[in-house]
Amino acid sequence: MNDFCQSGLPKVRPASDIIEREQAFHIYLDMPGVSREQLNIEVEGNELIVSAGTTHGVGSKERLHSLEFGDVQYGIMLALSEQVAADKIEAHMENGVVEIILPKQAKKPTGRIKINVE
C-alpha cells in the first residue's frame, strides 16, 4: 500500500468485475502492463488491497505519434464480507487481467433477536 501512496505516477482504480458463483466470489481487475512480480495483493483486516505499477517503457529513441495510454499506478481497495474465507483467497493473472478468487464459507449464524410487540 505504501508504494501506492508514494509513487508519482497517476493513480488509477482498475476496472473491476465482481461475479458470484456457487463456490466463490470472483473479482476480475483489468491491469494491462502489470507483470506478476509487480503485483501486490494484501489482506488487511477485512480489506483486500491490490496495487501495482506499470512499465510500458516509452522509449526515448521512438518518435511518438499518438499517445492514448501511459504508465499508471493501479490501486483498489475492496471490503470483504463475512461470507468470504479470507485465509483461502487465491489469485491468478492472465492477459493483463487479475483474477482473485474469494471462496465462500458457511455463514456465521447471525444473532437474531425477536422483539415482542406489546
Add this chain to the structure above:
Amino acid sequence: MVIDFGSFYDFPRLLNTLLTEIDAPSSALRAKNHFPPLNISETEDTIYVKALIPGAAIEDIELTLSDSILALKGEIQPKQGRYHRQERPTGPFSRVVSINIPIELDKVGATMKNGVLTISLPKIQASKPRTIHIQPK
C-alpha cells in the same frame, strides 16, 4: 430581430464555448471512448502500434493490413456467473490506423504480453530518408 444583451443573455460566452469545443483537439476525448487505447510510435526503421487489451488472448485478436490501413478487431467474452459489478469492457472492439508509409508485409510482427499488444511494422528500406552527399566541383 431583437438581440437581448441583458445580463442573462450569455451569448458571447456560449459562442466562445462552442468555438473552443469545435477547435479543441478532441483526441483526449476520443481516447476515452475508443477501446482499445493505442500508442503509435516510430523509430528509424519500424513503426510500433501498442494497444491495451486486457482479457484478450492473441488468438482472440484479428489483425489485417491492407492498403496502408491496419485494422485491429476482436472480442472480449463476458465471464459466467452472477454479476454484482461490471466495469470491464466486453464485446466486440475494433480500431483502424492508417499507415502512410510502405511496410514490409512479410516482416510484420505482433506480440502480446500482460494484456499489451505490440505490433511492429518494419518500413521498406526505400521509404527511409537517405542522405545525399553533394560533391563540390
